[in-house]
Amino acid sequence: MNGYGQNEKKSTLKDVARKVGRSVATVSMVLNQSAGCERISEETRQLILAAAEELNYQPHYMAQALKKRNTMLVALAVPNIYHPFTPQLIGGVQDALRERGYHLLLLDLTNSPDAESVRTVLQLESGGIDGLIIHSMSKELGPVVDGKLPVVYLDEKSVSPAVWFDAGGATRTLTQHFLQQGIQKIGYIGTFMEPETYTEREKGYRDAMAQAGIPVNEEMICHVSPQLGGGGKAFAWFQGLKEKPEALVVFTDNVAHALMLQLIRAGVRIPEDVALASVDDVEISALMNPPLTCAWVPAYEMGKRAAYMMMEQIAGKDLTGVVETLPVELHIRASSIRSSPAPNP
């Protein structure tokens, strides 16, 4: 057996109450500075504070939670802990939560068959957490938590409350960036995966093309998985094309990196043979050879905003219908520049 809880016996409110010869109620009051604590005599207060210090008193988290009906725990459910986006999201959520004393319970659903993840959420939902932030999984988890506790959705816009970035705007901007250079044969590498941010990205590309009056050639669109492996698939597709696009909008950095590295290995020049641009802008994008043009996604900020919205809800505010949209930034680098831009009239 080990000896936790024996060496440094945790002291309770009762312990400090006994030590100063006062009741637990009084002690609780001064330690919490709760309503009415001004009427406690300065002497008693000092006595209590000193005793608490000396006994190294720490309030018992769970007891407090049970009584006050809030756990100070917010869960973040992520579909894929390995997505380069996820750590930034986590960082943002965590930092915002910590500002107000909340803790982050992470629910990594990467390896979780649906049923199990739902069961886990249900478990937590009852008295375990104060709220749930859901990344890209409203379909799977939305019905389960519906109305039972405060929720914020991340990376979606057709549910609420939510915070998302302008995914359509990202690919639209990227596409227009090519169009402005006079490039018309623009392909798109997207995914068959469902999350709304992905369908919106493809829509952004299509919208930009339509706006420019250029019919989309479906041959120039390829669907892969959002992993590095997807880049391999995209490369094979590209090599198989008889008529190559002059530029490619890629839906996510991961895929763009893998694709890029393989194109270069195969002797395809970027941007001379094919220009490239993608969405996310993780740190290494700027270091690629050539540096990769990206629509930068404010993932950290999204996490922060989601956490703030969560805490507002816990505080009682109704955020139904609220969808915060964060803008992306276009970071132009060498991978996408084939010619000087069309002169601005």
Add this chain to the structure above:
Amino acid sequence: MNGYGQNEKKSTLKDVARKVGRSVATVSMVLNQSAGCERISEETRQLILAAAEELNYQPHYMAQALKKRNTMLVALAVPNIYHPFTPQLIGGVQDALRERGYHLLLLDLTNSPDAESVRTVLQLESGGIDGLIIHSMSKELGPVVDGKLPVVYLDEKSVSPAVWFDAGGATRTLTQHFLQQGIQKIGYIGTFMEPETYTEREKGYRDAMAQAGIPVNEEMICHVSPQLGGGGKAFAWFQGLKEKPEALVVFTDNVAHALMLQLIRAGVRIPEDVALASVDDVEISALMNPPLTCAWVPAYEMGKRAAYMMMEQIAGKDLTGVVETLPVELHIRASSIRSSPAPNP
């Protein structure tokens, strides 16, 4: 105001007890299958089960925790959520915890001045969590938690219980891999940062050199930060060397990637001008041009093992002194091959 808890009023043990006309004690027993539950009549049992189902009863997490003196929460404290290693660690910890119904509380200390992080840990320590897994921060957090709750250290070996990978072995193997090719002018890119895994990595390199009877030229050693930016520093250092090494052992993938990309941009050929090998082997390493030779670190597995050790401790086992060492795997790729290896006698 929002309406959580109003629409779907949570039902308690009392609710289902009342519904079936039995006492909460009985209901608690059958629902937990606790000792003595066999003596409850089949009829009553069915009644209770049905009622619980119908009322959608979920045990109240915090109440249970308070009574049973365990929260089913294990915290993982990480020093840097952005390290490519971290998500794998998290994944491993989480998956292992979930197998036994535990949840993961993530403590991301990336942006946390020391004092604050310590305060947070202290807060949690009292009745908030059942145990704490500490990644690379025994110095900062060890004293704070000392003896107060079960701890497992990750990526360290001079504290216990711990799980770590053979960091010295990793760089030793890499260095020997070069030596076997007859390369003698081997440089090392390490870091001035403290974590034990980093000092051990440098030691592994030095040991291998010593073993081969080759004096280490201190000019051939460079210390940078373990971020992508460190790669830039390393590149500048390399360019400034009058006498270049033929091969470079790099202490972490991040730095190797950035260094590699900049070397290539500068026209330095890999491995012809300088061979490269590094520690970690994140997914993209195999896709680099040329593919990067790595010592693969079993991060996911480390997380899993740490979580298992944690749960064993929570179950009462004393793991003092136990340090589990996980082996690394050498993944040889083109970046490190300058000649065929010396013939094996």
Add this chain to the structure above:
DNA sequence: CTGTTAGCGCTTTCAG
């Protein structure tokens, strides 16, 4: 100014 009381929702002896 301070103590008493009554629980939060649950588990667990111990009596029937």
Add this chain to the structure above:
DNA sequence: CTGAAAGCGCTAACAG
């Protein structure tokens, strides 16, 4: 076979 009772550690009226 089942229920009553005690209590985990804490908070919040309400009395003095």
